[in-house]
Amino acid sequence: MNALASPTQPATATVTAPVIEATGLGLTFETGDGPVHALSNVDLAIGKGEFVSFIGPSGCGKTTFLRVIADLEQPTAGRITVNGMSPEEARRQRAYGYVFQAAGLFPWRTIERNVALPLEIMGYSKAEVAQRIARTLDLVNLTGFEKKFPWQLSGGMQQRASIARALAFDADLLLMDEPFGALDEIVRDHLNEQLLQLWDRTNKTICFVTHSIPEAVYLSTKIVVMSPRPGRVTDVIDSTLPKERPLDIRETPEFLAIAARVRDGLRAGHSYED
Amino acid sequence: MSTPRKMNLVDTAFQRVLLFLIIILTLLFYPLLEPPYLSGPGWQSVLILPLLAYIILVLVQRYRGTALPPVEMGVGLFLLAYVPICLSSLRGFDGEEAPRNYWTTVAACALAAWLLNDLLSGPKYRTGWRGTFAKFAVPAIFSLTLLFLWEVLVRAFNVPFVLLPPPSAIGVRIANSLPVLAADVNQTIFKAVFAGYAMGCAAGFVVAILADRFLFLRRGLLPIGNMVSALPIIGIAPIMVMWFGFDWQSKAAVVVVMTFFPMLVNTVAGLTAAGHMERDLMRTYASSYWQTLFKLRLPAAMPFIFNALKINSTLALIGAIVAEFFGTPVVGMGFRISTEVGRMNVDMVWAEIAVAALAGSVFYGVIALAERAVTFWHPSIRGG
Ligand SMILES: Nc1ncnc2c1ncn2[C@@H]1O[C@H](COP(=O)(O)OP(=O)(O)OP(=O)(O)O)[C@@H](O)[C@H]1O
Numbered sequence: 206m207n208a209l210a211s212p213t214q215p216a217t218a219t220v221t222a223p224v225i226e227a228t229g230l231g232l233t234f235e236t237g238d239g240p241v242h243a244l245s246n247v248d249l250a251i252g253k254g255e256f257v258s259f260i261g262p263s264g265c266g267k268t269t270f271l272r273v274i275a276d277l278e279q280p281t282a283g284r285i286t287v288n289g290m291s292p293e294e295a296r297r298q299r300a301y302g303y304v305f306q307a308a309g310l311f312p313w314r315t316i317e318r319n320v321a322l323p324l325e326i327m328g329y330s331k332a333e334v335a336q337r338i339a340r341t342l343d344l345v346n347l348t349g350f351e352k353k354f355p356w357q358l359s360g361g362m363q364q365r366a367s368i369a370r371a372l373a374f375d376a377d378l379l380l381m382d383e384p385f386g387a388l389d390e391i392v393r394d395h396l397n398e399q400l401l402q403l404w405d406r407t408n409k410t411i412c413f414v415t416h417s418i419p420e421a422v423y424l425s426t427k428i429v430v431m432s433p434r435p436g437r438v439t440d441v442i443d444s445t446l447p448k449e450r451p452l453d454i455r456e457t458p459e460f461l462a463i464a465a466r467v468r469d470g471l472r473a474g475h476s477y478e479d
Numbered sequence: 480m481s482t483p484r485k486m487n488l489v490d491t492a493f494q495r496v497l498l499f500l501i502i503i504l505t506l507l508f509y510p511l512l513e514p515p516y517l518s519g520p521g522w523q524s525v526l527i528l529p530l531l532a533y534i535i536l537v538l539v540q541r542y543r544g545t546a547l548p549p550v551e552m553g554v555g556l557f558l559l560a561y562v563p564i565c566l567s568s569l570r571g572f573d574g575e576e577a578p579r580n581y582w583t584t585v586a587a588c589a590l591a592a593w594l595l596n597d598l599l600s601g602p603k604y605r606t607g608w609r610g611t612f613a614k615f616a617v618p619a620i621f622s623l624t625l626l627f628l629w630e631v632l633v634r635a636f637n638v639p640f641v642l643l644p645p646p647s648a649i650g651v652r653i654a655n656s657l658p659v660l661a662a663d664v665n666q667t668i669f670k671a672v673f674a675g676y677a678m679g680c681a682a683g684f685v686v687a688i689l690a691d692r693f694l695f696l697r698r699g700l701l702p703i704g705n706m707v708s709a710l711p712i713i714g715i716a717p718i719m720v721m722w723f724g725f726d727w728q729s730k731a732a733v734v735v736v737m738t739f740f741p742m743l744v745n746t747v748a749g750l751t752a753a754g755h756m757e758r759d760l761m762r763t764y765a766s767s768y769w770q771t772l773f774k775l776r777l778p779a780a781m782p783f784i785f786n787a788l789k790i791n792s793t794l795a796l797i798g799a800i801v802a803e804f805f806g807t808p809v810v811g812m813g814f815r816i817s818t819e820v821g822r823m824n825v826d827m828v829w830a831e832i833a834v835a836a837l838a839g840s841v842f843y844g845v846i847a848l849a850e851r852a853v854t855f856w857h858p859s860i861r862g863g
Pocket residue numbers: 234235236241242243262263264265266267268269270436
């Protein structure tokens with residue numbers, strides 16, 4: 206099923222050209238034992254300031270789609286624009302921050318030097334770098350760990366440091382690939398809240414991959430349900446939840462109704478496969 | 480293993496303590512009762528006094544049931560007393576039979592050294608200042624034991640001097656030839672090795688970066704590099720003498736050729752060590768080739784580069800010394816070795832070898848220290 210971008214969102218009022226627009230997008234990996242259709246005929250438009258979650262079973266192409274947006278993978282069919290440009294141009298303009306599935310911190314740099322890495326590359330001034338390190342580390346609750354090396358931190362703390370690294374520079378688009386997968390429930394709740402606040406304050410567009418239905422519903426203005434073999438979009442659900450979302454919104458009937466719809470979408474994808 | 484009784488002696492391995500006590504009891508009274516047999520200068524008997532004091536202390540403490548002094552101390556005092564006696568007794572028996580208790584004493588010393596190292600490797604000596612002490616003491620005791628046995632065996636069995644001189648003779652030779660040795664070290668190490676090593680490693684590194692940038696260089700050069708690394712390059716030494724003359728420059732040239740390819744091959748391998756995700760990350764920042772090189776790929780390559788630096792430190796020393804066998808001015812470690820062996824002055828040959836070993840170890844050690852400082856983050860060094 207093809208999804209249409211509805212320009213009117215309950216949570217975001219802006220009506221502008223979409224930040225990401227994919228039409229008939231397909232990506233086939235040529236592997237030793239035949240082609241793998243990681244993405245097939247994906248149509249999707251993501252407007253400015255939206256919070257979009259991608260959910261679907263393992264191997265349905267969520268990471269691949271994010272990588273295509275980031276120009277880390279080239280599509281083999283269809284077209285995609287990011288900020289109205291090709292992904293490559295957008296990447297060269299440093300249009301997005303990417304949080305990988307694993308933290309990927311450099312072990313020879315301290316936490317603060319890791320956060321400073323993109324800033325050094327993009328040529329920020331020394332004072333600016335120091336100020337941004339302090340601000341983003343505070344945002345992910347890592348103040349006090351500036352001088353530690355990544356291998357001295359727990360996996361969850363490393364992941365938070367990698368989020369801080371992606372937030373350190375001004376990109377309007379944030380691509381996050383299961384950033385909270387390795388964290389415990391409480392920290393996850395906390396970071397979910399923080400992420401929502403950050404999104405609210407900065408008006409960034411966020412693409413967020415997750416395996417958790419509650420997380421997807423809690424965070425998103427739009428939920429993209431995907432299914433594998435070939436990887437495609439089976440449902441796009443626009444959230445009716447208000448922008449103001451306390452954690453206990455997760456017990457409301459409205460929330461549960463959306464969650465049920467996501468679950469149905471996932472089930473449909475699975476049964477299709479068998 | 481441990482018994483409920485709280486005593487040092489029994490807390491450590493019981494059998495070892497027994498062995499230790501037997502050694503002491505059987506040997507302690509021999510030289511005192513029969514002075515002509517183990518015949519050091521009289522003052523050496525004084526060295527036995529601390530050991531006697533220790534034994535008395537053990538007996539007293541045992542009688543009173545309080546904590547015993549550490550076994551290590553007893554073993555150390557035993558070695559202090561008997562090793563000098565063993566060494567000085569050697570003087571006597573050129574042609575004669577060895578004194579009756581001589582070999583038992585030597586064996587007891589070797590056993591005691593073994594026991595001491597065993598104790599110093601125990602759990603008590605893993606951490607803190609004791610750990611640091613043991614880290615240096617154990618190898619020192621180990622090599623001193625080897626030197627001791629070398630000395631004793633060579634002299635007791637009258638091994639011909641040209642075959643294997645005793646270490647003491649080598650030591651005396653070193654002490655008496657310091658100016659010559661210093662001149663040789665200056666010529667071979669400070670000129671040939673350092674110049675060749677620096678140029679060879681730097682060139683290998685720079686070419687590796689170029690090979691990384693230009694695929695044709697990588698494809699063309701790496702197979703050659705791998706092949707040349709397997710060749711006995713030292714064979715080019717005579718050619719280098721023709722090209723660069725007799726002095727140290729031709730030796731440095733040999734060292735350059737020897738160290739170039741290991742550095743090239745290792746650096747190229749190291750530049751591929753950075754992970755895919757880290758590279759993708761740099762790509763998302765639209766990082767330039769040089770930024771990615773300096774901020775990601777070179778740091779990730781450092782363990783490989785230091786590996787090459789360490790291999791090359793050994794190669795450079797071998798290369799410079801052996802290259803001098805093929806013609807040199809009348810100074811240099813290789814020159815000295817090849818001429819003195821012709822004159823049957825083997826102690827001088829061994830002296831040069833000892834100096835080369837020392838210089839090589841220091842060279843290697845300095846690089847290893849630098850490696851620890853630079854690649855502190857690597858799991859093999861941070862102990863993860
Ligand atoms: N570089 C590649 N070469 C070949 N096949 C690939 C490659 N990358 C991904 N694939 C395949 O593409 C499909 C989609 O992979 P992708 O990583 O996008 O899944 P995903 O939805 O992110 O899964 P997960 O939830 O487990 O992370 C999988 O079948 C995978 O095997």
